[in-house]
Amino acid sequence: QKEVEQNSGPLSVPEGAIASLNCTYSDRGSQSFFWYRQYSGKSPELIMFIYSNGDKEDGRFTAQLNKASQYVSLLIRDSQPSDSATYLCAVTLGTGGFKTIFGAGTRLFVKA
Amino acid sequence: DAMVIQNPRYQVTQFGKPVTLSCSQTLNHNVMYWYQQKSSQAPKLLFHYYDKDFNNEADTPDNFQSRRPNTSFCFLDIRSPGLGDAAMYLCATSRDFSSSLYEQFFGPGTRLTVL
Numbered sequence: 001q002k003e004v005e006q007n008s009g010p011l012s013v014p015e016g017a018i019a020s021l022n023c024t025y026s027d028r029g030s031q032s033f034f035w036y037r038q039y040s041g042k043s044p045e046l047i048m049f050i051y052s053n054g055d056k057e058d059g060r061f062t063a064q065l066n067k068a069s070q071y072v073s074l075l076i077r078d079s080q081p082s083d084s085a086t087y088l089c090a091v092t093l094g095t096g097g098f099k100t101i102f103g104a105g106t107r108l109f110v111k112a
Numbered sequence: 113d114a115m116v117i118q119n120p121r122y123q124v125t126q127f128g129k130p131v132t133l134s135c136s137q138t139l140n141h142n143v144m145y146w147y148q149q150k151s152s153q154a155p156k157l158l159f160h161y162y163d164k165d166f167n168n169e170a171d172t173p174d175n176f177q178s179r180r181p182n183t184s185f186c187f188l189d190i191r192s193p194g195l196g197d198a199a200m201y202l203c204a205t206s207r208d209f210s211s212s213l214y215e216q217f218f219g220p221g222t223r224l225t226v227l
Contacts, residue, residue, distance in 0.1 A: 008152070032214045043202055043218040044155070088154065092214045100216065102154040 002027045004091050006103035014111050019076040021087050021106050026070070029094025033065055035074045036088040038105065044088055048074060079110045115139070116219035118203050124225045125193050133188040133222045135203030144186040145216065146178060147202040155202055161186060190224075198226045 003026040013019045021035075032051055036044035048063040050056045050072065056063045062075040072091075076083055086105040093099045116137045125131040135144065143162050147155035159168045161180045175197070177189040190197055200223050204216040 004154070034215065036218075041223075043200075043221045045218065046215055049215060090216075099157070100214065104152065104154040 002091075002093055002101050004089055004101045004103035006087075006089050006106045008104060009107040010109050011106055012109045012111060013079050015079060015081060017079050017110075019079045019083065019108055019110070021074040021076070021089075021108065023072045023074075023089030023091075023103055024070055025072070025089075025091045025101075027091065027093050027101075028067075028070060030067075030070075030091045031094050032092035032100075033063070033072045034090040034092075034100070035061075035063060035072075036090060036102075037083075038086045038088055040086075047087070076108075079108075081110045081112045084108055084110045116203060116205055116217050118201075118219035118222050120222060121220060122223045122225070124227065125190075126227050127194065128192045131190050131193055131224070133190075133201050133203075133224070135186045135188070135219055136184050137203075137205045137217075137219075138184070139205055139207075139217060140183065141205035141207050141217070142183075143206045143208065144180060145204040145206075146176075146186070146188050147204065148197075149200045149202055149221075158188070193224070193226045195226050198224055200224075 005024045034049045035047045038044045050063040050065045060077045064073045088105045089103040145160040146158045149155040158172045180186045200221045203219040206216045
């Protein structure tokens, strides 16, 4: 059973701090890694994607991938109350190409 | 704007009464997915279409069926909804399966209530 694991949280950080969200996955051959943000009652929206080991930065967001450790993370700098949401980690498997497995998400709360 | 549209946004049905949820897309994507998401859980893939090819997940109940009459539209039919089928149903699309194009675009979802 291919799995994506996330700490369910809630993760609480003060406004302006760095929020660090972590995700591990079981399929060593996984190719693509995504972070989606989901507000309560809404659908997921893509925040970041990463395919190669290392860091990828986009504005206040940085995705980090370590395939050897089967670990992917999302850093949110200068956290804002509007960042309060559930963050879903999603991993596309290395076989059967299309299938993406989602984690259950980490609930982030940014305190004003 | 190109987008994924789901109708209705909220659906209430009675136990055992068939219901159909619809999804349309203006992205001209080859792949369309249906997910079921329950509170505080990961989206669970029910099935997907790659063009007209239908792929069912092994653990998707027979109670769930899907149709894709053309590139733009995809339907989810729940033949006899049970109380356990109450959930958010998410439609998503992706352009193709090549690794750089795996990103999925989600519709707003349909919240299904079963009485």
